[in-house]
Amino acid sequence: MKVFVSRLIPDTGLQLLQQAGLQTTVWTEDRQITQQELIEQAKQHDALLCMGSDKMDAHFLTQCQHLKVIAQFSVGYDNVDVAASTRLGIPFGNTPDVLSDATADVAFLLMLAVSRKAFYMHKRIISGDWGTYRPTLNLGVELKNKTLGIFGLGRIGMELARRCRGAYNMKVIYHNRSHNVQAEQELQAQRVSFEELLAQSDVLSVHVALSPETEGKFNADVFRKMKPSSIFINTARGKIHQEQDLIQALNEGWIWGAGLDVTNPEPMKPDNPLLSMPNAAVLPHIGSATVQARNDMARLAAMNIIAGLHGKRLPHCINPEVYKKDKSISN
Ligand SMILES: NC(=O)C1=CN([C@@H]2O[C@H](COP(=O)(O)OP(=O)(O)OC[C@H]3O[C@@H](n4cnc5c(N)ncnc54)[C@H](O)[C@@H]3O)[C@@H](O)[C@H]2O)C=CC1
Numbered sequence: 271m272k273v274f275v276s277r278l279i280p281d282t283g284l285q286l287l288q289q290a291g292l293q294t295t296v297w298t299e300d301r302q303i304t305q306q307e308l309i310e311q312a313k314q315h316d317a318l319l320c321m322g323s324d325k326m327d328a329h330f331l332t333q334c335q336h337l338k339v340i341a342q343f344s345v346g347y348d349n350v351d352v353a354a355s356t357r358l359g360i361p362f363g364n365t366p367d368v369l370s371d372a373t374a375d376v377a378f379l380l381m382l383a384v385s386r387k388a389f390y391m392h393k394r395i396i397s398g399d400w401g402t403y404r405p406t407l408n409l410g411v412e413l414k415n416k417t418l419g420i421f422g423l424g425r426i427g428m429e430l431a432r433r434c435r436g437a438y439n440m441k442v443i444y445h446n447r448s449h450n451v452q453a454e455q456e457l458q459a460q461r462v463s464f465e466e467l468l469a470q471s472d473v474l475s476v477h478v479a480l481s482p483e484t485e486g487k488f489n490a491d492v493f494r495k496m497k498p499s500s501i502f503i504n505t506a507r508g509k510i511h512q513e514q515d516l517i518q519a520l521n522e523g524w525i526w527g528a529g530l531d532v533t534n535p536e537p538m539k540p541d542n543p544l545l546s547m548p549n550a551a552v553l554p555h556i557g558s559a560t561v562q563a564r565n566d567m568a569r570l571a572a573m574n575i576i577a578g579l580h581g582k583r584l585p586h587c588i589n590p591e592v593y594k595k596d597k598s599i600s601n
């Protein structure tokens with residue numbers, strides 16, 4: 271059987287596919303494959319290992335409903351029409367957990383970088399503007415014993431909370447659709463309303479999935495309700511904050527700083543105002559970009575492909591209801 275991989279992934283995944291006797295074709299051009307090109311490739315294969323940047327909408331899935339399985343190289347799947355995938359009987363896999371530490375590290379890194387204006391200071395040196403010593407120059411803020419607010423306390427949020435609790439004894443508050451008992455027991459985390467999260471957080475970090483409910487959630491009205499001394503962090507999806515409102519919030523002093531690993535659109539244009547602000551730090555969506563995390567993601571994606579092609583349940587399936595339709599699928 272034949273698998274198409276829409277971007278070069280680490281050998282850990284490719285070797286698993288080959289060891290399973292699967293004929294594997296990888297998109298090797300150094301550009302995003304178009305949806306039409308992906309359809310043409312998928313039509314010649316039995317399974318697809320795709321990226322979060324691939325548009326898995328109803329049009330694509332209908333054109334490729336012959337696929338026995340699709341495995342995505344990401345944990346987020348806001349690019350996928352899950353209902354269509356289920357309706358068409360295509361099990362769809364993702365890669366949770368193995369990237370939680372790496373992504374939480376980036377949120378932690380951004381929190382620290384913004385608190386001390388580190389990216390801006392580095393740019394000042396490069397531009398020959400070290401400046402003379404002044405006791406009131408380049409002042410940042412400290413995080414020890416402050417309050418960390420998490421919007422969406424799941425896998426990644428939990429790892430950030432552990433870091434902040436352990437390193438800075440931060441109080442952890444969170445806003446979730448349900449209680450996170452583990453966080454409440456392990457970290458003395460407190461579940462609060464969204465309004466309380468805005469009012470009490472010294473650092474507010476976003477870790478929800480992008481959905482119709484969370485898209486554009488962080489707008490001018492929301493930023494106005496945060497502390498003027500607070501730091502906003504987003505490593506989830508760029509569409510969750512409204513960029514022009516974030517820029518206004520930083521310019522007006524409604525919040526103290528912002529750190530982003532995700533933007534809308536991606537890539538961010540080099541002349542974006544956020545890239546020259548002292549209290550802003552932007553990274554190019556590198557949350558899961560460690561050797562360990564990407565090796566493990568490749569391994570999980572390959573395991574999803576192999577299970578799907580052998581008529582077994584995927585180890586990590588985002589639409590398990592697809593199995594209710596096909597009784598032939600074994601565990
Ligand atoms: N920057 C990067 O490279 C990466 C970004 N991500 C993003 O991070 C997101 C989170 O990943 P995980 O922590 O593994 O997911 P998760 O599912 O473990 O955690 C998400 C949490 O948000 C909560 N939630 C969802 N919608 C909500 C709402 N409207 N209000 C309140 N709570 C809500 C869920 O109940 C859950 O507890 C992914 O969906 C993805 O978009 C994930 C990996 C890497």
Ligand SMILES: O=C(O)C(=O)CO
Nearest residue numbers: 322343344345346558
């Ligand atoms: O896994 C995800 O959802 C990412 O954004 C990149 O790994």
